[in-house]
Amino acid sequence: xxGREALMGPGDRALLLRxxxxxxxxxxxxxxxxxxxxxxxxxxxxxxxxxxxRAQRAYARAARAAGMRVVHHACPxxxxxxxxxxxxxxxxxxxxxxxxxxxxxxxVLRLGPxxxxxxxxxxxxxxxxxxxxxxxxxDGTRFTGRGAIDAKGPAVALxxxxRAARAAxxxxxxxxxxxxxAVGGExxxxxxxxGTRPLVEAGFTGRLNVFCEPTGLRxxxxxxxxxxxxxxxxxxxxxxxxPERGHxxxxxxxxxxxxLAAALDGWTRALDGxxxxxxxxxxxxxxxxxxxxxxxxxNRVYGQGQLLLNLPYATxxxxxxxxxxxxxxxxxxxxxxxxxxxxxxxxxxxxADAAAVTRxxxxxxxxxxxxxxxxxxxxxxxxxxxxxxxxxxxxxTCDAIWAHGLPGAFTAVLGxxxxxxxxxxxxxxxxxxxxxxxxxxxxxxxxxxxxxxxx
Numbered sequence: 001x002x003g004r005e006a007l008m009g010p011g012d013r014a015l016l017l018r019x020x021x022x023x024x025x026x027x028x029x030x031x032x033x034x035x036x037x038x039x040x041x042x043x044x045x046x047x048x049x050x051x052x053x054r055a056q057r058a059y060a061r062a063a064r065a066a067g068m069r070v071v072h073h074a075c076p077x078x079x080x081x082x083x084x085x086x087x088x089x090x091x092x093x094x095x096x097x098x099x100x101x102x103x104x105x106x107x108v109l110r111l112g113p114x115x116x117x118x119x120x121x122x123x124x125x126x127x128x129x130x131x132x133x134x135x136x137x138x139d140g141t142r143f144t145g146r147g148a149i150d151a152k153g154p155a156v157a158l159x160x161x162x163r164a165a166r167a168a169x170x171x172x173x174x175x176x177x178x179x180x181x182a183v184g185g186e187x188x189x190x191x192x193x194x195g196t197r198p199l200v201e202a203g204f205t206g207r208l209n210v211f212c213e214p215t216g217l218r219x220x221x222x223x224x225x226x227x228x229x230x231x232x233x234x235x236x237x238x239x240x241x242x243p244e245r246g247h248x249x250x251x252x253x254x255x256x257x258x259x260l261a262a263a264l265d266g267w268t269r270a271l272d273g274x275x276x277x278x279x280x281x282x283x284x285x286x287x288x289x290x291x292x293x294x295x296x297x298x299n300r301v302y303g304q305g306q307l308l309l310n311l312p313y314a315t316x317x318x319x320x321x322x323x324x325x326x327x328x329x330x331x332x333x334x335x336x337x338x339x340x341x342x343x344x345x346x347x348x349x350x351x352a353d354a355a356a357v358t359r360x361x362x363x364x365x366x367x368x369x370x371x372x373x374x375x376x377x378x379x380x381x382x383x384x385x386x387x388x389x390x391x392x393x394x395x396x397t398c399d400a401i402w403a404h405g406l407p408g409a410f411t412a413v414l415g416x417x418x419x420x421x422x423x424x425x426x427x428x429x430x431x432x433x434x435x436x437x438x439x440x441x442x443x444x445x446x447x448x449x450x451x452x453x454x455x
Contacts, residue, residue, distance in 0.1 A: 006437060007157075007160045007161065007163075007164050007437055007440040007441060007444065008156070008157060008160045008433065008436055008437055008440060009160075011062070011065070012062075012156050012157075012159070012160050013138060013433075015058065015059070015062045015156050015159075016138075016143055016148075016152060016153060016156040017136060017138060017143070017145075018058055019055050019058065019059070019127070019147065019152040019155070019156065020136040020143065020145035020146065020147060020148060020152060021136050021145070022051045022054050022055045022058070023051045023129075023133070023146075024051045024052045024055050024127055024128050024129050024147065024184070025051075025128065025129050025130060025131040025132075025146075025187070025188075026052070026103070026104055026128045026184055026185060026187055026188050026190065027093050027097055027100050027103060027104070027188075028089060028090065028093055028187070028188025028189055028190055029129075029130055029131035029187060029188045030131050031093075031097075032093070032096050032097035032099075032100075050102075050103045052103065052104060052105060052127060052128060052184050053103075053105055055127050055152075056073065056105060056107040056127060056182055059107065059127065059155065059159075059182055060073070060107060060109060060182075062156075062159055063109045063159055063162075063180065065159075065163060066111065066159055066162045066163035066166055067111050067163075067166055067173055068109040068110060068111045068159075068162070068178070068180065069109065069110055069111075070107065070108070070109060071108050071109065071110045071204075072106065072107065072108035072199070072202075072204070073105060073106075073107045073108070074105055074106065075101045075102050075103075075104060075105045075106075076101055076104070076106065076185075076194040076195070076198050077101075077198075078101065080101075080193060080194045080197070080198050081094055081101075081193070081194060083193070084366060085193070085365070085366035085367055086193050087189055087190070087191055087193070087228070087363060087364040088228075088230075088361075088362075088363040088364065089188075089189050089190075089363060089364075090189070090190055090191075090193060090194070101194060104128070104184035104185050104194060104195065105184060106181065106182070106183045106184060106185075106195055106196075106198070106199055107127075107181070107182040107183070108179060108180070108181055108182075108199060108204050109179070109180040109182070110177060110178070110179055110180075111162065111166065111172060111173045111177060111178040111179075112172065112173035112174060112176065112177035112178065113177060114177070115175075115176070115177040117205060117206055117207055117408060117409060118207050118408065118454070118455060119175065119176050119177060119207070119454055119455075120176070120177045120178070120179060120205070120206035120207060121176070121177075121178050121179070121206045121207065121208045121209075121210070121446070121447060121450055122178075122179040122180075122181065122204065122205050122206035122208070122209045122210070123158055123162075123178070123179070123180050123181070123209075123210045123211075123212060123443070124180075124181040124183065124196055124199075124209065124210070124211045124212065124399060124400070125151050125154055125155040125158060125180070125181070125182055125183070125211075125212040126151050126182075126183050126184065126185075126186035126187070126195065126196075126399065127147075127151070127152060127155060127182050127183070127184065128183075128184040128185065128186055128187050128188075128195075129146045129147040129150070129152070129187060130146070130150075130187050130188070130425045132146060132427075133146060134146040134148075134427065134428070134429055138433075140433075141432060141433050141434070142430050142431070142432050142433065143430060143431045143432075143433065143436075144428070144429065144430045145429065146429055147429070148422070148429050148430050148431040149214050149416070149417045149419075149422040149423075149424050149429060149430065149431040150213070150214060150419065150422075150424035150425065150429070151186075151212055151213060151214075151415065153416070153417075153431035153436050154212040154213075154214070154415045154416055154431075154436070154439060155182060155212065156436070157416065157436040157437070157439045157440040157443070158180065158212055158439070158440070158443055159180075160436075160440040160443075161439065161440035161441065161442070161443025161444040161446075161447070162178055162180070162443060162444075162447065164440065164441075164443075164444040165443065165444040165445075165446075165447035165448050165451075166447075168444065168448055169447065169448045169451045169452075171451040172447055172448070172451055175451065175454070176447075176450060176451045176454055177206075178447065179204055179205070179206060181196065181199050181204060183195035183196050183199065183399070186398070186399050189228075189364070191225075191364070191367060191397075191399075191401075192398075192399035192401070192402055195399065196399035196402050197399075197402040200402045200403055200406075201402075205403065205406055205409060206409065207377070207408065207409055207410070207450075207454070208377050208380065208409070208410055208411075208412075208446075208450060209400075209403045209406070209409060209410070209411040209412070210411075210412055210413075210414050210446075211223075211398055211399060211400040211403070211411070211412070211413045211414070212414065212415045212439075213396075213398050213400075213413050213414075213415045213419075214415045214416060214417040214418050214419050214422060214424065215389060215413055215414055215415050215418070216416075216417070216418050217385075217386055217414070217415070217416060217435075217438060217439060217442060218386060218387050218388065218389040218390075218414070219378075219381045219386045219387070219388060219389060219412040219413065219414040220389040220395055220412060220413040220414065221370070221371070221372050221373060221378075221388070221389075221410070221411070221412050221413075222314065222369075222370055222371050222372075222389075222395040222413075223369060223370035223395055223396070223397060223398050223400040223401050223413060224312045224313060224314050224369055224394075224395050224396060224397050224401075225312070225313060225319060225367035225368060225369050225397055225401050226310055226311060226312040226313065226364060226367070226397055227309075227310070227311040227313065227319060227322055227323060227326070227362065227364060227365045228308065228309070228310050228311075228362065228363040228364035228365075229308070229309040229311065229326050229360060229361070229362060229363070230306055230307075230308055230360075230361045230362070230363050231253065231256060231260075231306065231307040231308075231309070231330060231358065231359075231360055231361075232304075232305075232306045232358070232359050232361060233247065233249035233252055233253055233294075233303070233304060233305050233306070233357055233358050234303075234304055234357055234358075234359070235247025235249055235303035235304060235350070235353065235357040236303045237300060237301050237302055237303035237304070238300070238301040238303070239300060239301070240298075240299045240300050240301065243301045243346050244345060244346045244347075244348065244349060245349070246301040246303050246349070246350075247301075247303040247349060247350045247353060247357050248301050248302070248303070248346070248347055248350045249294045249302050249303055249304055249305035250294040250295075250301075250302055250305065251341075251347055251350065252337060252350055252354055252358065253292055253294065253305050253306070253307045254292065255333065255336075255337045255340070256307060256330065256333045256334070256337070256358075257289055257292055257307055259329065259332070259333035259336060259337075260287075260289055260307075260309065260326070260329050260330070260333060261287070261289045263325075263329040263332065263333070264287040264289075264309075264311075264325060264326065264329055265287060267325045267329075268286060268287055268322075286311070286312055287309060287310075287311050288309065288310040288311070289307075289309055290308055290309070290310065291306070291307065291308030292305070292306075292307045292308075293305055293306060303357075308363075309326065311326065312397065313369065314369055314371065314395065315369055315371060316368060316369055319365070319366075319367070319369070323362075323365060326360070327360060330358075330360045334354045334355045334358060335355075337350075337351060337354050338351045338352070338354050338355070367401060368401050368402070368404045368405075369401055369404060370400045370401050370403060370404045370411055370413075371404075372404070372410060372411060373410075374410035376410075376453075377410035377412075378410070378412075380446060380449050380450055380453065381412065381414070381446065383445070383446075383449045384442050384443075384445040384446035384449055385441070385442050385445060386414055386442050386446070395413075396419070398413060400412075400413050414442070415439060416431065416435035416436055416438060416439035417431055417432070417435050
């Protein structure tokens, strides 16, 4: 660093490289455990196989230098998946893999005593990553590797910031407590249902809650959620010489894809400018029509197939309205298909049975959104050097949704870099040391300011 002392020393850089070299992609990214299912050993919290356990153990060891101690390190209980808003993909993988939850522990660190929420700041960071190995390296200014920016780099910078704040402010760890959640279950569409959510519900939260995701060091008080709809055709296939004898799922789903694209695009057009809420304007909803599949061959009629839609939304009201709109649009599309092809020589059977062989299912729905405002907490973020994310720029989905509605608390998403600029989830993911240093500085100033102003 130029002009000031570096916050991330050699130990922090070594820790980040170690974390980057430790594979922590979750089961939703990598599939079921390749070996025989295993069981944790009671009373021995560190004797676990799996990259996430090892990464969290290394992270907890490094946190001791900042005065932090482990208050929770365990895999989530099975009942966290017995809820209606758990994504279908999570339930499918858990059913297929007895070690699903055992490979995805959550870690909570604490600086100071167990103080009331009003005297506590909580940081959440996920140590799991998407799949796909990336070359790990550091050239003196830039870290490369899977998780460099999302979110192992921010996790290490967070510890450096806590350490610097504690050195500058004796009240930290005495009159003010700091919690750090280092979770799994963020990537792969898990949506934090077995990572962040059980920790929030267990009370590991603060007056101010910061979720460490790349935002360009601008705090974002919003987080979207999404619906995932699956339109499935379960008909009878046919040989290519007699296509009229089968249900042509390709033609039916192709028709529905276009119908839904037009109908839902028109429906969401009114939301493009955002929706007024008591906290201000949110981003408009969008529709992603994707994932149409029936088969790969040219010489048969496929009677079965599926079409996927992903529909992000910024408020719970938007989500409920989108769910109704999709349900109505599918029904309208089936009626339109029947009318269009009822007299067709090759597709009459498909038209007649379209409603009977088609069903709409929800892989993901009922998830909350984050949207808040708090003048006192936001003044702390401004004082720490983190401006507010522009209201006109879209938010994104992350685990911060589970901190919605916490009484007497404010939650924001904040971190170094940007998902798109730093190639998160893509080849060439990186994090610049300067950005990590800047984030550590924001964390340090945020904590010292909180300690000065907390009641």
